[in-house]
Amino acid sequence: AEHYAPVTDARLKAAASDNGWLMYRRDYTSSGYAPFTQIDTANVAHLKQVWDYKTGFDQGHEAPPVVNGDFMFITTPKDELLAFQASTGKLLWKYQHDLSHVGLRTVCCDVVNRGVALYGDDVYMATLDNYVVALDGRTGKIAWKHQLAPADKGTAMTLAPLVVKGKVIVGLSGGEYGARGFIEALDAKTGKPVWKQYTIPAPNEPGGDTWPKGAYKTGGGGAWLTGTYDADTDTLLWGVGNPGPWLATLRPGDNLYTDSVIAMNPATGKIKWHYQYTPNDTWDYDGTNETVLTDIDYQGKQHKALVTASRNGWFYAIDRTDGKLIYAKKFATATSVSGFKDGKPETDPNLRPTIDKEVFTCPSFLGGKNWWPISVDPQTHLAYVPTMHTCMTIKGATVAYKAGLPFLGETFKVVADPAHKGQWGSVQAIDVNTGDQVWSYPSALPWNSGMLSTAGGLVFSGSADGHLVAFDARTGKVLWKSPEMTSGVIGVPSTWVVDGKQYVGVYAGWGGATPIWGGDMAKDPAVMNIPVGGHLYVFSL
């Protein structure tokens, strides 16, 4: 293999001019966009498989290939880290994190891992038993590992870390177990903790008064997806998950910072501002979905914005300098969050379940979109959004907190969205200047894969029936479908260039929350028949 070029701050900041895919969403803006033009709308139909690798695991395969030079790094659901020669698929080394001491039970939504971060010579992975592990990228030799929280108290880590200025930053899963979430930064060289920011304030801290007495300790607020770094304002942006327990009558108040994006100082973790997508959430909508930085022109005014397609079914544009709402538009049927007043979301009091009352509301807790990241293309100025069309019935239930056990207080069932019968999913393009839909590609099966856009005028994403699909970025026309892969796709495609040749890679490996919690959707024979099994595929011209 060729020599390993260290990943510097300069390279991470200037991802646009790099041939690799150096982090989870390729660049600090979380665009999921690559500037490569070799594969384009005219030749994409000639893509051929160049190599593949079967992982041997049947859980959901969610990680994107992360590529530095001719080195590719990808994780498996059980915290194995694989290094390949990116151009040929030659396995260079393999590291298996020891999960033997952890029950895999306190993971809400399948045993998963979303991949790695790179810095210097090292590769970083977060694990289900709350370690961050650093390995030498060339050899797989362990540099350090550090455990952030015990493994048996309802917490886990499933996200890809983010490296900002020499710190490896990760967040906790555990919103369904009443774990108090946090985001923590470790020194990339030594693994020493630098700062830790709880997502749920203590009573004496700002926002502490949005919780009833004592509730913050079991308030949830996982931070289970990778954040975004705004290099212009030196701000770290991170989405925070749902409050615990799900049943909101047990915790009156806004319950900050659940279901919010928080803006932090990356040197200290100190919170600068926040925006809450769903106040006093009682539908498990989380606020963890990606935060993508993009400059927009809304009604004739320029804004430095962040955009997100929230689980609650609304597409938000927020001023990324101060956290003020610019606009919010529905991208899926959305009734629980019913409108906005002075920039703050309002929820429908009639659609709040109680211990005596079952309600029907949309979207389901799985969201108008779940964790599968959107991509924002600076050329088309469109956001490509993997969308789910479901509603739910939901009712309160009794619950008591016990560390390591689910803390929900609700029963629920995912059902079809009456406005999208026979269509569990779609891929849609949304104009980030307006929040309006430009094209939509309907899918009978749920669409649970992340999006990749490229300067070749293409959008790639994987289908549940096992194809990598290339869309025309402007029109949504399908220009190419890979031959059928051995499983459905929930992975995140990525692309890179080695020796002048562009590659596209994606995991097939059906799983994640949909087959476990999907109710009527999971019981649809077409969904039940999706084969499982992890399989990495790489294509080029």
Ligand SMILES: O=C(O)c1cc(C(=O)O)c2c(n1)C(=O)C(=O)c1cc(C(=O)O)[nH]c1-2
């Ligand atoms: O609150 C949490 O801590 C938490 C963690 C995770 C996770 O770590 O995967 C998911 C969720 N919540 C969740 O609500 C959810 O719908 C979900 C889907 C998936 C998946 O991998 O498909 N993970 C998670």
